[in-house]
Amino acid sequence: MTPEQITGTFVDFYRERGHLLLPESSLVRPPDDPVLFTTSGMHPLTPYLEGRPHPLGRRLVNVQRCLRTTDLDEVGDSTHLTVFQMLGSWSLGDYDGPRSLRWGYELLRDGFGVERDRLHATVFGGDGPVGPDTGSLETWGELGVPVELTGHENWWSNGPTGPCGPDSEIFVWTGDTPPTGTPTTDRRWMEVWNHVQMRYHRDGDGRLGPLRQHNVDTGMGLERMEMVLRGGRSVFEGESFRPWVRTVTTLWQPDEETLRRVCDHLRSSVVMISDGVRPSTTGRGYVLRRLIRRMLTQLWRDDPSRTLSDLPGEPFRHTLDGFRLGTGFGDPRDVLLDEERRFRGLLRRGRPVVSRYRSRGPLTDEDYRYLHDTHGLPRDLVDGLLTEAA
CATH class of the missing domain: 3.30.930.10 (Bira Bifunctional Protein; Domain 2)
Known part of the structure; x- marks a missing residue:
């Protein structure tokens, strides 16, 4: 059925x-x-x-x-x-x-x-x-x-x-x-x-x-x-994921667990954006931002050149239809691409900062708070950068 x-x-x-x-x-x-x-x-x-x-x-x-x-x-x-x-x-x-x-x-x-x-x-x-x-x-x-x-x-x-x-x-x-x-x-x-x-x-x-x-x-x-x-x-x-699975597999050939997370986070982000949520540093916007950045981190782990601009329009339209949503809050693809640009910039600025702190030894809770409050680097992103450098 x-x-x-x-x-x-x-x-x-x-x-x-x-x-x-x-x-x-x-x-x-x-x-x-x-x-x-x-x-x-x-x-x-x-x-x-x-x-x-x-x-x-x-x-x-x-x-x-x-x-x-x-x-x-x-x-x-x-x-x-x-x-x-x-x-x-x-x-x-x-x-x-x-x-x-x-x-x-x-x-x-x-x-x-x-x-x-x-x-x-x-x-x-x-x-x-x-x-x-x-x-x-x-x-x-x-x-x-x-x-x-x-x-x-x-x-x-x-x-x-x-x-x-x-x-x-x-x-x-x-x-x-x-x-x-x-x-x-x-x-x-x-x-x-x-x-x-x-x-x-x-x-x-x-x-x-x-x-x-x-x-x-x-x-x-x-x-x-x-x-x-x-x-x-x-x-x-299932039918609601088929266009995402087909597209992500064709573009990037991720392993099975990464494929599932990327497809879930993409579909979820499209629904959230189409309900009026926008990436931000607090509340609903932070949940959306975290989803998008977790998904990008997964994609860039194997190949930093991967970009959401390669995504075709079909899976976006399929999700909007499946969830009975329109485009009254704008094109979700544009929001995703804008957040990708912001995240690339943050990573570019954050890598040397995290490396400098890491050179002093294991990061403390105080270090994590400072990196978040001063440089806008949340803990999960810092941990990702540390893993990347290891």
Whole structure:
């Protein structure tokens, strides 16, 4: 199934069950939101999860572009991405968790054709003052899907405070052999869908209290689901990455891990730029700058003459179309090329400065702070220059 077919199947399934389509939000959060980016489909819904009536009702479904910096160091493996698309459904004080799991199983089996013996679930087994999620455990038992009980791994929150609760994660077997083990013992079990029961609110002092209403929030990663349905071994084999993989491979022939990181960072940067983010020294702009410079550092490690000006227009257009974005914030290619020029200049100026400090011995934390505050050289860039000189 293509990403469009997966999305259509998901949305149609929930619309048939009374869910209304929720408009997609920008990656960029409003000024009064303490979080820089939209990290999940539920993020814009926080006030409604806490009890405010939603204008579209109590059953919602949508497709949302998301960005998570917490997974940045994992990018380069077969499943983690910086920017990805999340298929989500919500019950705002309407139906319960077991019904959500039953619908989820029905959609996976009948809508996507995933066999039951390729499924495994994890369920919150209790932790501290909150007991085990017996409703989910019993539901999976009735459906014949094996379950593994965990602790904090099956507790979901969007930050240190706010709505939270136990979740049940659904995994699909991606190995070449018959399924073995459990999600915590065999990495070939890949998580594709999370069903969260938002029952609690965590205060600033860490205490849990009941929410005004019990909600259900589900999130399915589109790129991972495409991988499962295509029988692939990596999200980078999917349709949304194909133009980037083909282009980067043809131009620069990097190793597999570098190829994945470069393609992820390029695609993510295009989405961020098209949502109005610009490289800078703080906040969202610094996240974008770090992505671009990490990607360039990877490319220049083997050949400093490589340049983003060699990139054709096709992968840019493909990403804008795939994420339903326009060019109202300018051409992302121009922003990338401008940042490349700035980074080359910074490296040219920074190499002798770092070499001078390195000649005195190993760098201290004070040296790193001085290089950042005085010369604009962040720690990861300094470390890259040190590796380059070694």
